[in-house]
Amino acid sequence: MSWQQRIDSALAQRREADAFRRRVPLAQGVGRWLEYEGQRYRNFSSNDYLGMSQHPNVIRAWQQGAEQYGTGSGGSGHVTGFSHAHRDLEKELAQWLGYPRALLFISGFAANQAVIAALMSEKDRIVADRLSHASLLEAAALSPAALRRYQHNDSQHLARLLSSAVEGQQMVVTEGVFSMDGDSAPLTNVAEATTQAGAWLMVDDAHGIGVKGEQGRGSCWQQGVRPELLVVTFGKAFGLSGAAVLCSDSLADYLLQFARHLIYSTSMPPAQAVALRASLEVIRSGEGDERREVLAQHIAHFRAGAQGLDYQLTPSESAIQPLIVGENARTLELAKTLREKGCWVTAIRPPTVPTGTARLRLTLTAAHTREDIDTLLEVLHGVRE
Numbered sequence: 001m002s003w004q005q006r007i008d009s010a011l012a013q014r015r016e017a018d019a020f021r022r023r024v025p026l027a028q029g030v031g032r033w034l035e036y037e038g039q040r041y042r043n044f045s046s047n048d049y050l051g052m053s054q055h056p057n058v059i060r061a062w063q064q065g066a067e068q069y070g071t072g073s074g075g076s077g078h079v080t081g082f083s084h085a086h087r088d089l090e091k092e093l094a095q096w097l098g099y100p101r102a103l104l105f106i107s108g109f110a111a112n113q114a115v116i117a118a119l120m121s122e123k124d125r126i127v128a129d130r131l132s133h134a135s136l137l138e139a140a141a142l143s144p145a146a147l148r149r150y151q152h153n154d155s156q157h158l159a160r161l162l163s164s165a166v167e168g169q170q171m172v173v174t175e176g177v178f179s180m181d182g183d184s185a186p187l188t189n190v191a192e193a194t195t196q197a198g199a200w201l202m203v204d205d206a207h208g209i210g211v212k213g214e215q216g217r218g219s220c221w222q223q224g225v226r227p228e229l230l231v232v233t234f235g236k237a238f239g240l241s242g243a244a245v246l247c248s249d250s251l252a253d254y255l256l257q258f259a260r261h262l263i264y265s266t267s268m269p270p271a272q273a274v275a276l277r278a279s280l281e282v283i284r285s286g287e288g289d290e291r292r293e294v295l296a297q298h299i300a301h302f303r304a305g306a307q308g309l310d311y312q313l314t315p316s317e318s319a320i321q322p323l324i325v326g327e328n329a330r331t332l333e334l335a336k337t338l339r340e341k342g343c344w345v346t347a348i349r350p351p352t353v354p355t356g357t358a359r360l361r362l363t364l365t366a367a368h369t370r371e372d373i374d375t376l377l378e379v380l381h382g383v384r385e
């Protein structure tokens, strides 16, 4: 097969499976309203769970940061790209989450790739929840370590896999809140199985940080678990982008030597670090509590109102409230109907989720009003008839 044939055949396969992906350019994609081609939609698609992307303090902080530091960081953190703003943010994150150190990364994807690549060797084994994010599973698959996947949230299966003989070290990998199902990992049990096997635990809490636990410290704090590696990302509840890895002093020093995504990549703009500090300040505060409370009320209201729909809810207590539809074509059709009624939702299809479980991934945020949730419910119940 020639290069061109290979490309054409891959594209044809995607089209046939109703799985062809495209992007749509939006006039506005975050906040309560989404704007597309001059139309306004209620936005049930963004991960901006606390509405922080629109917060005036955060916007102002980014502007002031740019005035102080300029726009780009000018290089990797090992050269000129580590400013006072980066240092202060790392310190505050570490203190907030109760770790000796935090290291900033440009994205959650990069952080997961970097950590797994820097730590895992040939005789090691990664034991990951089978629904872990693509950035984790792909990093694991690319690493020289063996990859075993345990049944979703099944800590007994995890313990069984961990107990089989291995020459090197074992790393257990899970999300705190699962991105496509919205359910939480049983971290206490996972941590117990991990400790018993003498393994290390890595938790990616992209969807829990800012939202779960006291002061928004996330799933691990909420469940009283302290993994050796905690990955938090800023593209969701923080309303910005970037990520941090929380760990011990020696592990941070190790990553500074061996994490290639840190060494060979331009660090985030200092102004972004300033904006992240402003977002963190709100998230930790009483205002953060209020935003989390509004979100919790929306989640409860939605779940109560979604009883009796033809589509299956997942056991999710998070802002991610998927409706499992099943077939790709039917899911796309439903997403289209909802859009026609003014509600913007995203259809998620395989390979992002297992075959036969295509779904609408609805996300609720603190930027919504009670009326938005009522409208969504009315539309969903109306589609059914």
Ligand SMILES: *Cc1c(COP(=O)(O)O)cnc(C)c1O
Pocket (backbone or CB within 6 Å): 106, 107, 108, 109, 110, 112, 133, 135, 175, 179, 204, 206, 207, 233, 234, 235, 241, 242, 243
């Ligand atoms: C979004 C997400 C990532 C990727 O983070 P980015 O900062 O967007 O690259 C990693 N892990 C999980 C679980 C995510 O949901």
